[in-house]
Amino acid sequence: MKDLGTKELMTKHLILKVPTMKEQKKLYDILMIPEVNKYYLSINKKYKNNLLSWENQKQFYENKITTALSKDRYEWSVFLKETGECIGQINAHNRNDLSNDIKDVGWYIEPKYQGNGYASEAARAMxxxxxxxxxxxxxxxxxxxxxxxxWRIMEKLGFVREKDTKFNEYTFVDESVESYVYKINSEQYTKYNN
Ligand SMILES: CC(C)(COP(=O)(O)OP(=O)(O)OC[C@H]1O[C@@H](n2cnc3c(N)ncnc32)[C@H](O)[C@@H]1OP(=O)(O)O)[C@@H](O)C(=O)NCCC(=O)NCCS
Structure with missing residues (x-):
């Protein structure tokens, strides 16, 4: 594996761009929509109240942007090609319990643009x-x-569902949430997507 960092990617309808501060407020606004953050945000619940104000969050986003160009970061702001509007975000990230060559993924799309295949398109490109x-x-x-x-997106890309489920904690959900675990390795990905 070679850490190359985030690189602009183009799909049929989207441009996946290296994040800049310009679109971060829009991304924050999307993330604060309950149906978007419900099963996405897993920041420790004790920071829940901080999340509610852009003024508190701005510094965090500014820090994020300064590291966005690091070669070990993989995070894209998703723009519609046709209008230039930023409609979501997608990332592949490290987890403490995984080695550097195995990533976890995350994605969200503004609700009014969901159901058009955009997340699937972005996920495939990423x-x-x-x-x-x-x-x-x-x-x-x-x-x-x-x-x-x-998880439909994961299955469409050939991710394999594990037999056992796990329970995830989400910032704005009081109880633990039963979740499917999915895995895919490079051989499986190549075979499934060719
Ligand atoms: C998950 C998410 C990114 C999908 O975005 P999207 O652009 O609507 O996704 P797509 O249009 O590519 O659809 C993906 C698949 O899910 C299906 N789907 C979309 N909405 C659905 C719904 N409400 N119920 C069931 N299936 C749904 C689509 O039909 C498609 O499957 P198909 O190709 O077999 O028809 C979006 O719903 C979202 O932002 N959710 C909130 C954030 C989140 O939970 N992120 C993931 C954390 S693991």
Whole structure:
């Protein structure tokens, strides 16, 4: 694996761009929509109140942007080609319990643009880049069982669902949430997507 960092990617309808501060307020506004953050945000619940104000969050986003160009970061702001509007975000990230060549993934799309295949399109572009150019060995991730749209994307890309479920904590959900665990390695990805 070679850490290449985030690189602009183009799909039929979207441009996946290296994040800049310009679109971060829009992304924050999307993330604060309850149906978007419900099964996405897993920041420790004790920071819940801080999340509610852009003024508190701005510094966090500014820090995020300063590291966005690091070669070990993989996070894209998703723009509609046709209008230039920023409609979501997608990332492949490290997890403390995984080696550097195995990533977890995350994605969200503004509700008014959901259901058009945009997240699937962005996920495919990101994973092609991560597997074929960066050369990661695999993805291990999970999605709430109730979050059908998210695990449908995983299944469409050939991710394999584990027999055992796990329970995830989400920032704005009081109880633990039963979730499917999905894995895919580079051989499986290549075979499934060719
Ligand atoms: C998950 C999410 C990114 C999907 O975005 P999207 O652009 O609507 O996704 P797509 O249009 O590519 O659809 C993906 C699949 O889910 C299906 N789907 C979409 N919405 C659905 C719903 N509400 N219920 C069931 N299936 C749904 C689509 O039909 C598609 O499957 P198909 O190709 O077999 O028809 C979006 O719902 C979202 O932002 N959710 C909130 C954030 C989140 O939970 N992120 C994931 C955390 S694991």
């Amino acid at each position: 994973l092609n880049y991560m597997f074929y150019e960066v050369g990661i060995s695999g993805i291990i991730t999970s999605a709430a069982i109730l979050n059908v749209a998210s």
